[in-house]
Amino acid sequence: MIHVAKLARLALSDAEIDQFTTQLGAILEHAARVAALDTGDVPPTAHPIPLANVLRPDEPGPSLPRDVVLGMAPAAEDGRFRVPRILADDE
Amino acid sequence: MSAGTDGLTGRTAAELAALVAGGEVSAVEVTDAHLARIEALDGQVRSFLCVRPEVARSAAAAVDAARAAGEVLGPLAGVPVAVKDMFCTTDLPTTAGSRILEGWQPPYDSTAVSRLRAAGAVVIGKTNLDEFAMGSSTENSGFFPTANPWDLTRVPGGSSGGSAAAVAAGFAPLALGTDTGGSIRQPAALCGVVGLRPTYGRVSRYGIVAYASSLDQAGPFATTVADTARLLEAMWGHDRLDSTSIPSAPEAVLAGLDAGVAGLRVGVVEELAGVEGIQPEVRSAVDAAGTLFEKAGAVVDTVSVPSVEYGLSAYYIIAPAEASSNLARYDGVRYGLRAPAGEVAQMNALTREAGFGTEVKRRIMLGTYALSAGYYDAYYGQAQRVRTLIIRDFSRAYERFDVLLAPTSPTTAFELGAKTADPLAMYLSDVCTIPTNLTGACAISVPAGLDGAGLPVGVQVLAPALGEAVLFRAARALEAGFAFTARPALAGVSG
Numbered sequence: 118m119i120h121v122a123k124l125a126r127l128a129l130s131d132a133e134i135d136q137f138t139t140q141l142g143a144i145l146e147h148a149a150r151v152a153a154l155d156t157g158d159v160p161p162t163a164h165p166i167p168l169a170n171v172l173r174p175d176e177p178g179p180s181l182p183r184d185v186v187l188g189m190a191p192a193a194e195d196g197r198f199r200v201p202r203i204l205a206d207d208e
Numbered sequence: 209m210s211a212g213t214d215g216l217t218g219r220t221a222a223e224l225a226a227l228v229a230g231g232e233v234s235a236v237e238v239t240d241a242h243l244a245r246i247e248a249l250d251g252q253v254r255s256f257l258c259v260r261p262e263v264a265r266s267a268a269a270a271v272d273a274a275r276a277a278g279e280v281l282g283p284l285a286g287v288p289v290a291v292k293d294m295f296c297t298t299d300l301p302t303t304a305g306s307r308i309l310e311g312w313q314p315p316y317d318s319t320a321v322s323r324l325r326a327a328g329a330v331v332i333g334k335t336n337l338d339e340f341a342m343g344s345s346t347e348n349s350g351f352f353p354t355a356n357p358w359d360l361t362r363v364p365g366g367s368s369g370g371s372a373a374a375v376a377a378g379f380a381p382l383a384l385g386t387d388t389g390g391s392i393r394q395p396a397a398l399c400g401v402v403g404l405r406p407t408y409g410r411v412s413r414y415g416i417v418a419y420a421s422s423l424d425q426a427g428p429f430a431t432t433v434a435d436t437a438r439l440l441e442a443m444w445g446h447d448r449l450d451s452t453s454i455p456s457a458p459e460a461v462l463a464g465l466d467a468g469v470a471g472l473r474v475g476v477v478e479e480l481a482g483v484e485g486i487q488p489e490v491r492s493a494v495d496a497a498g499t500l501f502e503k504a505g506a507v508v509d510t511v512s513v514p515s516v517e518y519g520l521s522a523y524y525i526i527a528p529a530e531a532s533s534n535l536a537r538y539d540g541v542r543y544g545l546r547a548p549a550g551e552v553a554q555m556n557a558l559t560r561e562a563g564f565g566t567e568v569k570r571r572i573m574l575g576t577y578a579l580s581a582g583y584y585d586a587y588y589g590q591a592q593r594v595r596t597l598i599i600r601d602f603s604r605a606y607e608r609f610d611v612l613l614a615p616t617s618p619t620t621a622f623e624l625g626a627k628t629a630d631p632l633a634m635y636l637s638d639v640c641t642i643p644t645n646l647t648g649a650c651a652i653s654v655p656a657g658l659d660g661a662g663l664p665v666g667v668q669v670l671a672p673a674l675g676e677a678v679l680f681r682a683a684r685a686l687e688a689g690f691a692f693t694a695r696p697a698l699a700g701v702s703g
Contacts, residue, residue: 118573125532125576126539127569128557136566137573143632144524144574145587151521151594152586161592162599164422164452165408165648166673171451185315191546198541200552 216241218695221287221381221435225328228271228286235271235286239264239330242288246333246379249698254354255364255373256290259333263299264288267330274328284442285328290380292371293334294341295321295426296415300331304417305339305367307350308563309544318415319450320384320426320443327442332380335370339565340535341391341419343367344637347628348567355624356399357696358663362621365395365637368429372399375429376664376696382439383429388419389523390616390641392427393653397616397666400655400694402436402683403429405641407673408648409454411440412447420530421452423523423645433654433684437462440676454674461680469685470505472678474498475609477670479516480640487619493656493665494615500689501613501682511605511612515597516643522598523642524635525578525591531568532575538563570631599647606672611682615640616653616666640668649673652683655692664692 118138122129129137187193192200216224216238227233243261250256271286296302296314303309321331338348346354346369354369356362357377364373368385372395375383385392387405396403404427411426418424428439441462447453481494498508540546540559547558564572578587605612617637627634644651650673653666667686671679 121573121577121580123557124580125572126536126553126556126560127564127572128554128561129569129573130561133566133569137570140570140631141574141577144635145577147632148521148525148578148587148591151518151525152590154518154590154594156590156593156597159593159596161589162595163592165599165646166452166454168409168452173448181315186542189312189315189543191540191544200541201549201555202551204551 217245218378219381220432221284221430221438224287224381225283225285228275229281231275235268235330236265238286239268239288239332242332242380249377250379252355252360252698253357253373253377254352255335255370255377255379256333257293257303257305257336257351257370258300260300264330264332267325271328271330282326282328283438284324287329287382288332288380289324289329290333290335290371290374290383291321291331292337292368292383292385294337294386294417295384297321297331297334300334302334302417304341305337305349305351306563306565306568307545308538308559312543314415316415319412319447321415323443329442335374335383337370338367339568340417340531341367341386341388342531342567342571344390344394344634345627346370347624348565350565353624356621357698358400359621361623362663363398363624365398365617365621367391369395371429372396372401372403375399375401375431377698378695381431382435384426385429386416386424386426387645388423389527389645390638392429393641393651393666393668394617394637396429396653398621398664400664400692401429401431402433402652402654403427404436404440404652405644405650406440406444406676407454407650409452410444410458412450412453414447414449418534420527421534422530423527433680433687434462434465436652437465437680459677461676464677465680465684467681468504469501469682472501472506472611472682473609474501474506474508474682475511475605475612476508477516477612477614478510478512479514480614483615483618483639485618485636486615487659489659490615490618490620490665493667494613497613497656497667497686500686504685504689511609513601513605515594515601518594519598519642519646520635520639522591522594523638523646525587526595528571528575529578529588530575532572532579535568535572567631595646598643602643602647602649602672610678612670614668614670616668620659620661620663620665644670647673650676650679652679654683654686654690656690657692658694
């Protein structure tokens, strides 16, 4: 559970980890009915309608104004999104 | 016809558009009447997350100005539409019911909303929902729960509970929702209104907050089948901004609505009509619908779709898996909430922990697990193969039948708080609606009457992908047969 939380980038509390361990167990037990089904050589469906390689002409058009987009961000500087440092001290 | 404030709410969109087009009332008067009703009564229902009277009034004034200038008015001219807060709107914030997007103001309109505006509709406000559309009761909203207008101690269903409740309460004749596992049809049933999930790809997903991309589809709510068709026709059709949008032009549905169902082959889905835990009154409503179809000249028989029993399990792997990927974008960098932290990975994790509610975290965890190394094929791959089996079963059913009949929800509206502690029990509310999302087809919920407690019962008609014309014809026949006209009596007002 702690590993999955790390993969999902969620800083879960200890109480949440306990709660989810029980609840996801019950949900996965229900899902095990699917896992146990003999599907033989049935192909998977990733998408309900058969659309592949949807193409359109590459026509230049106006983009959203940069100041509007940066204005939505929690922090911006010099025309860019600002974030805390990428690497922690111990990395 | 009365042009006073009291005479404008509770009317159909068709009536209101005709009144506005004919100059009998102004769009501003129509908007003001609905705003007044919201102001008076939404404190009890809490169907809206955001209403800004001046924004709605200014949209209505633009319709009146267009009419004064002699312009041709659109089919929804001056008609108020309540919009689920999953649709981006340039003039109202869009939150998806989540604290992580609280106050976010989108820089563009979703295609569905921009087409409705072009048709003359007035966005009256943004409605409440389960956070990121994950839920069946609207109790997972990051802000507050919505009550069912028929009984304020009960849920309106979900996830589009605010939209369904707003239409039922007469706050707007029309509303928009999204349906990933039943999120339009189930609240429509619980609130006694009509709700349609169109064929996947018929309504553009551009500008709609993504939950599970292979299942998400936007659709209409209304009090009548004809209004539902009218709203659908104003927004569907190909959109180059959504690569999963179906290129072919949709077949008109409103024009053929009253063509009748003589000779139509209707199959009652055994596994859903007899689903475990079904309320007896819901079962009788399905039987009554079958009888109404027969009286109208249709041929009714039962049909077995055996793989639907695996639908719920497959859905609760596929939808969380897609959600875990889609919701990765809420990382505190480009929009929304950011939690303070010294470095970026910690900032992402703390932001997501603070901004997401419990159900969203639960589904992200479930989806991340189902997609993780060593489990991918056992869960996600297998769920996708089951999806194929369900599609094949329905194709076989549609060799013998034109439309299928089923309950929409196994029960009528349950008490607020009844299922919040048991996620699996909550998920079971979607058992009858999920198969349509997995197959990408269309289905509609139509009110069938009230149960012993005075709560609405819905029945569901299903049709194959692109089968909206026959679906609407069948729904119209049921509507005429059931003749459901009851409205919730909200305290403090008449009518």
